[in-house]
Amino acid sequence: MTASSYERELKGILSGREDVLQRVTKTCSDDEREDYWSIKNKPFIVTRAAASLGVDIIALRGDISFPLEVKSSIKRVIRTSCNSGRETEQAENFIEMCSQSGVLPVYAFRLKGTRGDSWRIFTLDMEPPKGIAGYIHNRLPKLRQTPKGNYVMEWDEGMPLASFIRYLSS
Numbered sequence: 001m002t003a004s005s006y007e008r009e010l011k012g013i014l015s016g017r018e019d020v021l022q023r024v025t026k027t028c029s030d031d032e033r034e035d036y037w038s039i040k041n042k043p044f045i046v047t048r049a050a051a052s053l054g055v056d057i058i059a060l061r062g063d064i065s066f067p068l069e070v071k072s073s074i075k076r077v078i079r080t081s082c083n084s085g086r087e088t089e090q091a092e093n094f095i096e097m098c099s100q101s102g103v104l105p106v107y108a109f110r111l112k113g114t115r116g117d118s119w120r121i122f123t124l125d126m127e128p129p130k131g132i133a134g135y136i137h138n139r140l141p142k143l144r145q146t147p148k149g150n151y152v153m154e155w156d157e158g159m160p161l162a163s164f165i166r167y168l169s170s
């Protein structure tokens with residue numbers, strides 16, 4: 001699958017599309033499957049965005065909306081320094097945009113070749129937004145930053161997407 005395929009997959013999940021939910025939950029535990037399917041109660045309108053802004057998709061709903069940057073890898077760790085710092089600059093811009101507008105920045109990391117819930121959710125360490133977005137920000141794991149200022153996303157440290165969906169749907 002290509003990067004845009006994972007963006008479409010996440011878009012389908014957050015939109016509550018049954019065909020996508022059936023496909024992605026085939027190897028999930030019963031609890032994960034139930035959590036994923038809870039999105040049907042409160043789905044998002046999800047649109048793809050211009051990646052040059054550091055945002056791949058935007059999820060919109062009456063009570064919460066957020067931009068998402070989607071990453072995928074066969075490795076359990078993604079370091080922003082791997083692309084000559086371009087992704088580090090992109091993350092800094094993402095923080096600035098979200099801070100100015102008071103929205104929650106979200107990173108979604110899809111680990112390729114994984115059974116069960118293969119998605120993990122993160123946010124960036126910044127002043128929490130107001131309201132429900134701030135509560136969610138405080139619960140989400142933050143991307144780690146190295147002493148040189150590069151960001152590190154460790155899949156094992158992220159919040160499973162199933163848990164994130166359950167939290168947003170309750």
